[in-house]
Amino acid sequence: MTKLDQIKGKVSEAEDFARKIWLAGLGAYGKSFDEAQGRYEKLSAEATKLFDELVVKGEKLETEAKDKIKAKTNVEERVAEVRAKLGLDKPSADEKVEELSAKIDALTDAVAKLAAK
Structure with missing residues (x-):
């Protein structure tokens, strides 16, 4: 093998190595992108799930609050009736x-x- 062949071999090896470095960089970028996208999709799904859970909880609390307000109104009406019957509502x-x-x-x-x- 001549010096020229040796140089050409080293250049070829350097080109192959440089290409592998380039491909490794692309691979790292692609992997990072895939992981970030996966995390984003997971967070998005979790956020949607959490939102839906909060809506259900809000509906339950709303129903409970309406029931309590209705019960309180009924009690207040009964107290007012009793007060009126006893004459306690007179000024x-x-x-x-x-x-x-x-x-x-x-x-x-x-x-x-x-x-x-």
């Missing part, structure tokens, strides 16, 4: 006393009529 004590006195008078009259029979 002044004088009105309460007058109303209760009228009721007592009516009951006294009714008892007297029953006793007279």
Whole structure:
């Protein structure tokens, strides 16, 4: 083998090595891209799943809140009815006393009529 053949061989080896370096770089870029894309897809899927779970949880809380508000409204209405029946919703004590006195008078009259029979 001549010196020229040796040089050509070394140049060929260098070209092959340079090509392999180039291909390794491309491979590393491709692998990184694939991994990044895989992570992105995984995160996207997880984010969608989390969003859907939050929507379900929100719907449940909304239903519970509506039920509690409805129950509270019903209780408040019942308390208002009881207060009205007892005369406790009147603004002044004088009105309460007058109303209760009228009721007592009516009951006294009714008892007297029953006793007279």
